[in-house]
Structure formats: structure tokens, C-alpha cells
Amino acid sequence: MKTQRKDYLAGKVSHQAYYGEIAKELGIKFTPEFLDLVRASNDPHLNDIGLKTWDRLGLSYSMSEAMRARGDNVSLAGKVCVLKAAAKAATS
16 A cells, blocks of 8 residues: 555655655666765765756656655655655665
8 A cells, every 4th residue: 555645744654765665666766876976975865966966867757646646746846855765765
């Protein structure tokens, strides 16, 4: 069963768990070079990687269906959250 956005907003699941579930469902993958950039990040939220970089990466994935199935809407911010969760999972 897919975690619903209302459960995330109620604090029943963490940010990483909610967005990570979407990332896993979509099979998000990164180049080794990008993962090196993530590992080199000094910010726990990966905010030292430019927003333009995340936005460009998000163009490759259609997240609409996965997010709507959870009672969520697609936005650039949501896409970035999914990508950051995927990057954190890939480098942990």
C-alpha cells in the first residue's frame, strides 16, 4: 500500500520515507559523477547542489501518477524532494 501524503503531513512517516518510496517506485538512478557530487555535499539537505541541477534532473521523470496516487500534487518542489530522497538513499 502506498503511503499517503496525509500520513506524511501528520508525521506518521518521515520526509525521507515518503519521498523515498516514490523515488523507489520510479526507479530513479543517477550517474556515478552525480553521486560523487552528492557524497561531497556539506549540507544535510543537499542544498549546496544548485536548484537548477535538481530541476534539470527532474525533467527525466514523470512523477505525476505516483504522486497523485498518494493524494499529492506534482510541483517542482515535490520533484526535488523525490530526487534528493533518491540521492540520499543511493549514497547511504
